[in-house]
Amino acid sequence: MNRTVAPVLLIGLTACAGTEHRPENPFLAGLAPLCGKSYTGAITENSPEQSSDPFVGKALIIHVRDCEPDVVRIPLHVGDDRSRTWVLSEQPGGLQLKHDHRHNDGTADTLTMYGGTANVFSATRAEFPADAESIALFKSEGRLPSIDNTWSLTHIPGEALTYRLQRPNRVFEIRFDLSRTVPEPPPAWGQ
Numbered sequence: 001m002n003r004t005v006a007p008v009l010l011i012g013l014t015a016c017a018g019t020e021h022r023p024e025n026p027f028l029a030g031l032a033p034l035c036g037k038s039y040t041g042a043i044t045e046n047s048p049e050q051s052s053d054p055f056v057g058k059a060l061i062i063h064v065r066d067c068e069p070d071v072v073r074i075p076l077h078v079g080d081d082r083s084r085t086w087v088l089s090e091q092p093g094g095l096q097l098k099h100d101h102r103h104n105d106g107t108a109d110t111l112t113m114y115g116g117t118a119n120v121f122s123a124t125r126a127e128f129p130a131d132a133e134s135i136a137l138f139k140s141e142g143r144l145p146s147i148d149n150t151w152s153l154t155h156i157p158g159e160a161l162t163y164r165l166q167r168p169n170r171v172f173e174i175r176f177d178l179s180r181t182v183p184e185p186p187p188a189w190g191q
């Protein structure tokens with residue numbers, strides 16, 4: 001190879017490699033130290049309390065698992081119910097949250113993979129307004145109050161991970177204590 005061409009070729013290859021590398025998502029990167037660990041949570045806000053609320057009086061445990069550079073799956077156990085998994089994924093221009101709901105045989109629930117995309121977020125906080133796909137699902141399932149859902153996650157490293165659902169006339173929040181781990185629960189349904 002001609003010595004004058006080699007440096008130019010090397011610079012060109014380096015520039016191409018740089019365009020292929022995606023920067024690590026700051027919110028997902030912040031969750032990386034939690035990977036493989038489980039934590040208990042408690043309801044910190046529930047207004048108005050629902051008479052048939054499946055969360056009240058139940059042990060609440062998250063297990064941060066399946067951590068990849070652009071996807072993190074966090075099963076949420078509500079007592080013996082292992083049907084819920086939060087799926088956080090990096091998307092072009094944003095961070096997406098989807099709620100994967102499964103039956104105990106692993107099949108998808110009718111009301112599953114709803115959520116939204118945070119277009120503006122930080123390393124510690126993201127808000128996810130319901131996306132068009134979720135709104136269509138809520139309408140088709142007769143869940144009209146849910147079309148205005150906004151979910152948020154707030155991560156205070158070493159202290160707490162807070163999950164919040166908010167819409168007109170409804171606020172629900174669980175705070176998970178990150179200061180101490182608990183034994184790993186059984187796998188979520190479908191995993």
